[in-house]
Amino acid sequence: MAKILDQPRYKCALAAMQTVQAITRALPILHCGPGCAEKLSGSVGSSGLYSPHIFPCTSISEKEVIFGGDDKLTETIENSLKIIDADLYVVLTGCTSEIVGDNVEDVVRKFKDNEKPVIYASTAGFKGNNYVGHDWILKAIFDQYLKNKKEVQKGLVNIWAGIPMHDPFWLGNLRELETLIAEIGLTPNTIYGFGRGIKNIDKIPEAEFNLLVSPWVGLESVKFLEEKFGTPYLHYPVLPVGAFETTKFLRAVGEYAGASKEKVEEVIQRKEEEYYYYIERYADVFLETRVMSKRFVVVSDASYSLAITKFLVNDIGLFPSKQYIVDDTPEEYREQISEWFKELNYGIQAEVGFSSDGHQIHQEIEAADFNGYPLILGSNWEKNLAKRTDAHYVNISYPVVERLIINSFIAGYKGGLKLIEDIYSVALTRFN
Numbered sequence: 001m002a003k004i005l006d007q008p009r010y011k012c013a014l015a016a017m018q019t020v021q022a023i024t025r026a027l028p029i030l031h032c033g034p035g036c037a038e039k040l041s042g043s044v045g046s047s048g049l050y051s052p053h054i055f056p057c058t059s060i061s062e063k064e065v066i067f068g069g070d071d072k073l074t075e076t077i078e079n080s081l082k083i084i085d086a087d088l089y090v091v092l093t094g095c096t097s098e099i100v101g102d103n104v105e106d107v108v109r110k111f112k113d114n115e116k117p118v119i120y121a122s123t124a125g126f127k128g129n130n131y132v133g134h135d136w137i138l139k140a141i142f143d144q145y146l147k148n149k150k151e152v153q154k155g156l157v158n159i160w161a162g163i164p165m166h167d168p169f170w171l172g173n174l175r176e177l178e179t180l181i182a183e184i185g186l187t188p189n190t191i192y193g194f195g196r197g198i199k200n201i202d203k204i205p206e207a208e209f210n211l212l213v214s215p216w217v218g219l220e221s222v223k224f225l226e227e228k229f230g231t232p233y234l235h236y237p238v239l240p241v242g243a244f245e246t247t248k249f250l251r252a253v254g255e256y257a258g259a260s261k262e263k264v265e266e267v268i269q270r271k272e273e274e275y276y277y278y279i280e281r282y283a284d285v286f287l288e289t290r291v292m293s294k295r296f297v298v299v300s301d302a303s304y305s306l307a308i309t310k311f312l313v314n315d316i317g318l319f320p321s322k323q324y325i326v327d328d329t330p331e332e333y334r335e336q337i338s339e340w341f342k343e344l345n346y347g348i349q350a351e352v353g354f355s356s357d358g359h360q361i362h363q364e365i366e367a368a369d370f371n372g373y374p375l376i377l378g379s380n381w382e383k384n385l386a387k388r389t390d391a392h393y394v395n396i397s398y399p400v401v402e403r404l405i406i407n408s409f410i411a412g413y414k415g416g417l418k419l420i421e422d423i424y425s426v427a428l429t430r431f432n
Contacts, residue, residue, distance in 0.1 A: 007358025007381040009301070009326040009398055011166070012095075012125030015040050016133030017055070020090045022164030022171075024197035027055065027086035031073050031104060032094025034059040036125075056080040060096055069102045077111060077118060087198040088145065090137065091120035098124040119144035131217050131301070131327050134163040138221040141201065142228060149229045150205045156187045157257070158207040158225075160218045161239065161411075162303060164192050168400045172409025173239065177213060180240075180412055183267045184250055184259050205229045211253065213239055215302040215340070216333040237340060239307035242315035242416030243275045244345070275413045285424060286316070292392055292427040293372030294319050297365055299382055300397040301327035302337055305352070308377055308396070311416060313344045318375070320350035321368050324361050329354055365389065373430070375423065392426045 014036060017028040027050060030037050037057040058076045060069045073091070080089060093104055104120050111118040121140035123133045138160075159177050162170045171193050178188040189207060191200045210222045210233040222233035234256045240249035247268050254264035279286075296318050298305045302325045312318040323341065334354055342349040355361055362385045365376070374391040376382050380401040386393030395403055396410070396419075409415045 006356075006360075009356065009358075009379055009381070010129040010131060010328065011040070012036075013123040013128045013130060013133030013136065014092055014094050014125055015130035015166070016121070016123050016137045016163075017092055018130065018165035019134050019137040019163065020088075020092070021050070021055075022192040023088065023201070024194065025087040026197070027080065027084055027089050029077060029080055029089055029091045030055065030057040030094065031069065031076075031091055031097045031102065032057065032060065033096050036094045036096075050084070050086075056084070058097075064102075065096065065100055068100060069097055070107050073097075073102065073104065073107050074110065077107070081111075081114065081116065081118075087116065088141075088201075089116060089118045090140070091118065092123045092137075093120070095124045095126050098122065098126075117145050129328055130166060131163060132330075134217060135220040138218075139224050142204070142221070142224055145201065146205055146228075148205070152208055153187070153203075153206045154208060155185065155257070156189055156203065156207045157181055157253075158189050158204055158210045158231075159213070160210065160222065161213045163217060166398050167301075167303075168396070168398065168405045169409050169411070169415075172405075172407045173411040173415065175407070176409045176412040176415055180246070180250060180267075181211070181253065184254050184257075184264045186253075186257055186259060205231070207231055209234055209257070211236065213237075213249075215306055215337050216329060217301075217303065217327075237306070237337075238310060239303050239411055241307045241311040241410050241412075241419060243272050243413055244314040245307070245310055246412050246416070247272065271413045275417065278417055282424075285428075292424075293370045293374045295321050295368075295370040295372070296375040296377065297321050297323065297368075298396075299324045299326060299361060299365075299376070299378030301325065302329050302333075304377075304397050306337065306340055308410075308419070309341060309350050310344060311419065312375075313346070313348055313350070315416060316420070319348065320344075321370065321374070322351045322353055322364065324378075325352060325354050326356055326358075326361070328356050375427075377423075392423070394422050394426055396422075 020026045020028040056076050058072045064072050108120040119140050121136050164170050181188040189203050212218045212222045212235045215237045225231050240246040296312055298308045305323050305325050309320050309323050338352050341352045358381050376386050376391045377394045377396050379397050380399045410419045
């Protein structure tokens with residue numbers, strides 16, 4: 001993990017419990033101290049069936065540190081199976097249990113013949129943050145729960161995108177990606193949120209291919225599925241926001257899947273016509289909102305920084321200042337991600353910085369010359385920065401404090417229009 005963490009924009013790997021909680025009727029069982037559990041309960045949501053504040057935890061203490069916590073974990077799992085009716089139980093380990101050396105694998109193995117599946121994942125915070133922990137959870141499910149390769153269903157596509165709960169638009173984006181994929185004649189399969197769950201997890205080996213919409217999060221998972229079940233994957237690194245990128249996305253997916261080109265182009269034409277109808281209706285607003293500088297900054301994870309930068313340049317015609325990625329992206333992905341920021345329209349290239357030091361990021365932004373009122377898209381940490389720089393500010397990434405996001409989204413044609421609404425609603429306040 002990063003050496004400096006000022007104004008944190010991610011959590012420890014144990015917070016990958018959010019990935020479990022996003023699966024309806026899946027239950028995390030934490031093998032950690034009570035302090036870890038208490039902190040995490042306030043930072044994640046749930047699938048709606050179980051409260052995010054109520055989940056089993058061993059609450060290990062000095063006694064378990066000295067004598068080991070295997071017995072305490074066994075008891076906690078047994079009681080969880082008796083009391084809580086879930087479809088999948090996932091044991092997650094914290095730092096203390098891993099440092100002590102508890103044999104969680106052996107404990108979980110005792111329940112291999114249980115009617116409901118019990119699996120485990122190593123998610124100690126000293127190993128990484130919740131972005132990498134998300135992959136570790138998925139790989140644990142694929143490895144320990146999914147057993148045999150099934151007959152492939154033509155056109156069935158597993159979709160993987162942002163990490164649940166932590167990404168404020170995670171569910172809305174996922175549903176919009178499902179809609180887009182279905183419109184070009186494919187059958188989407190996702191495992192999170194209402195109406196999904198264990199039955200959709202069971203379908204994963206039946207997919208014709210996996211679709212990963214992310215710069216790097218999820219790559220370990222889809223590669224694992226390819227190794228285990230021979231399922232190929234399409235890695236589309238840019239979350240499609242707005243017309244330009246969404247059209248590219250649909251063509252790329254359609255070509256990979258062997259979908260009807262006529263069908264794909266018909267969907268694109270229909271969607272673009274509607275999209276640009278709205279753009280044209282409010283073109284005067286965009287042109288006359290002189291109070292907003294043409295310069296913008298995104299301070300977010302790799303997915304949103306890349307996606308929103310492309311959208312604001314390619315669709316809106318703004319110019320990027322230095323963009324910031326704050327998810328502690330592993331070193332092996334950074335060079336390629338930086339290259340994607342250079343693939344913008346009009347010959348524009350965006351500089352990108354990888355940092356988890358909010359103080360440093362804010363110093364650089366304050367020192368930049370925006371020639372007007374800049375646009376800053378980021379987390380709640382950027383709110384005061386926007387005041388100091390007299391910038392327009394839109395909260396689009398964790399931590400989100402001042403807005404409620406239920407099922408809104410920024411993906412696709414419709415999501416691009418919604419993001420434009422958010423941006424120009426803020427800009428127009430200067431007239432009042």
